[in-house]
Amino acid sequence: MKALFITFEGIEGSGKSTVANALRDAFERAAFPVIFTREPGGNTVSENIRSILLDPNNAGICPLAELFLYEASRAQIVDCVIRPALAEGRTVICDRFMDASVAYQGWARGLGDALVEDLNALAVGGTVPDITFLLDCSVEDGFRRGPHRREETGDRGMDRLELEGRLFHERVREGYLRIAKRERKRIVVIDASLPLERVVAEVIRNIRDRFRVKI
Numbered sequence: 001m002k003a004l005f006i007t008f009e010g011i012e013g014s015g016k017s018t019v020a021n022a023l024r025d026a027f028e029r030a031a032f033p034v035i036f037t038r039e040p041g042g043n044t045v046s047e048n049i050r051s052i053l054l055d056p057n058n059a060g061i062c063p064l065a066e067l068f069l070y071e072a073s074r075a076q077i078v079d080c081v082i083r084p085a086l087a088e089g090r091t092v093i094c095d096r097f098m099d100a101s102v103a104y105q106g107w108a109r110g111l112g113d114a115l116v117e118d119l120n121a122l123a124v125g126g127t128v129p130d131i132t133f134l135l136d137c138s139v140e141d142g143f144r145r146g147p148h149r150r151e152e153t154g155d156r157g158m159d160r161l162e163l164e165g166r167l168f169h170e171r172v173r174e175g176y177l178r179i180a181k182r183e184r185k186r187i188v189v190i191d192a193s194l195p196l197e198r199v200v201a202e203v204i205r206n207i208r209d210r211f212r213v214k215i
């Protein structure tokens, strides 16, 4: 089987990390080599960049600086984690990737698609996902399940992005849905308000049908 590059996207609280982990488990059960990683993060440099990006003390960061940091983190993870893993035949599951910059920085922050897409292209250098799952739910649903629950954030409190208001997150959702409309072949939109088992089953069905993988 060809190693696949699979990404998960969605607003805060959409459940993407849980579903992505469940998919990793499915690959492992079927004995397919797989790695799970996340953006921003997934290696030392990118995790350090992540700390800067999520630190509420950096609320004053300007949109362009924010975008450059996400792209820097992306260039690093592609170069030192994603591309080598794919070259070794491992499937890569990544919790967020390039579409997040288009939705968050391009649309919600208003930097525009063209700039973000150009920087994305530079950062990923052709390493684009084979399939992307957009877990779509309302901002209310996301808030109920995600960072606004103390069980979710624990002692860390909410991060810089989670502290953004409802309107910002509405824009992020809208941004994601716009990309999904443009990229119907790559992006599969899944209703994240369904019970978790159904969401996971839907993701697995898509992978089986599209790539003929027995997971």
Ligand code: TMP
Pocket: 012, 038, 039, 040, 070, 095, 096, 097, 098, 099, 100, 101, 102, 104, 105, 161, 162
């Ligand atoms: P996470 O909460 O999914 O780990 O992602 C960290 C935060 O960073 C989340 O609020 C989404 C945001 N983000 C962007 O704004 N742009 C990006 O390109 C990425 C990957 C994440």
